[in-house]
Amino acid sequence: MAIAKAERLMNLALCLLGTRRPLSKRELRESIEAYLEANSDDSFNRMFERDKDDLRELGLVIETVENLDGEVGYLARRDSNRLPPVTLDAEEAAALGLAAKVWQQARLAGAASGALQKLRAAGLPEDFDPYEAHGALEPRIPVHEASFEPLMLACRDRRPVVFDYRKATAARPEPRHVEPWALECWRGHWYLAGFDRDRGAERVFRLSRITGKVRSRGTRYTAPVPDVVTVRETVASWAGETADRSALIRLRTDAGYPLRAKATSVRELGDGWDELEIPYGHGLDAWLVEFGPDVVVLEPAELRADVVDRLRAVAKG
Numbered sequence: 001m002a003i004a005k006a007e008r009l010m011n012l013a014l015c016l017l018g019t020r021r022p023l024s025k026r027e028l029r030e031s032i033e034a035y036l037e038a039n040s041d042d043s044f045n046r047m048f049e050r051d052k053d054d055l056r057e058l059g060l061v062i063e064t065v066e067n068l069d070g071e072v073g074y075l076a077r078r079d080s081n082r083l084p085p086v087t088l089d090a091e092e093a094a095a096l097g098l099a100a101k102v103w104q105q106a107r108l109a110g111a112a113s114g115a116l117q118k119l120r121a122a123g124l125p126e127d128f129d130p131y132e133a134h135g136a137l138e139p140r141i142p143v144h145e146a147s148f149e150p151l152m153l154a155c156r157d158r159r160p161v162v163f164d165y166r167k168a169t170a171a172r173p174e175p176r177h178v179e180p181w182a183l184e185c186w187r188g189h190w191y192l193a194g195f196d197r198d199r200g201a202e203r204v205f206r207l208s209r210i211t212g213k214v215r216s217r218g219t220r221y222t223a224p225v226p227d228v229v230t231v232r233e234t235v236a237s238w239a240g241e242t243a244d245r246s247a248l249i250r251l252r253t254d255a256g257y258p259l260r261a262k263a264t265s266v267r268e269l270g271d272g273w274d275e276l277e278i279p280y281g282h283g284l285d286a287w288l289v290e291f292g293p294d295v296v297v298l299e300p301a302e303l304r305a306d307v308v309d310r311l312r313a314v315a316k317g
Contacts, residue, residue, distance in 0.1 A: 022065040022073025145207040150214040184231035247280035
């Protein structure tokens with residue numbers, strides 16, 4: 001079945017590329033054996049429309065032209081489907097080859113593998129291994145969230161989406177109507193940036209807090225998409241990366257290593273506890289909650305209150 005469809009697509013592409021004038025459906029059906037074998041006109045029409053969409057998805061530019069009699073014809077002009085030769089130097093080929101191998105999960109793995117084959121055809125040596133110099137290291141971009149793929153496609157196609165989202169301070173998820181802009185991975189977590197229609201402003205959502213299915217909406221964007229979407233910068237500011245103050249916390253011994261890595265000072269208290277001074281910025285309370293009972297906030301008072309409120313919300317949920 002796969003071979004028969006590939007042959008049919010190839011024949012259709014050759015017909016559309018080889019003609020100097022638009023060909024009607026009737027002419028295409030008479031020229032391609034697989035179409036002649038169709039049981040009915042409806043069967044042929046469905047097959048033809050699917051094949052035409054598949055060819056366009058593969059990158060073939062197919063024009064639709066209507067003649068003076070109102071009959072619709074199709075052709076693929078050679079000048080519209082001719083690409084300049086792809087030339088890559090050794091460093092460019094190595095960088096793109098490494099990028100193609102990064103994806104290991106979700107359905108991007110197959111696309112990355114196909115892209116790698118195209119890169120080899122464009123100049124990436126067959127015997128080149130991006131990991132040869134660092135064989136013990138294998139870069140990966142993990143994707144565990146089921147919402148990743150539908151959100152990635154929605155960003156690409158500019159389609160608004162609806163999903164249920166649970167904030168760290170909320171006991172239950174709430175529906176969000178979002179115009180998605182971009183996805184980015186930061187510190188092992190995936191985030192979506194977009195325009196929140198309910199709040200009328202830009203928002204960033206952590207994919208691990210999206211519950212249920214992501215549903216697409218067949219409407220247009222209502223807000224302009226910025227030229228540069230600063231997902232990482234926004235999340236970094238929320239996570240205290242742009243901190244301008246300090247916080248004092250108590251941390252269990254041999255726990256919370258990410259916090260210890262950020263600490264400006266560490267003092268042993270004994271009885272299995274240490275005292276740490278860490279940078280304090282917007283969003284630090286949400287990060288501290290992730291360490292649960294291993295962290296106790298000493299000061300400032302507002303940070304302690306925010307952490308307590310978040311813990312209470314988690315307990316209620």
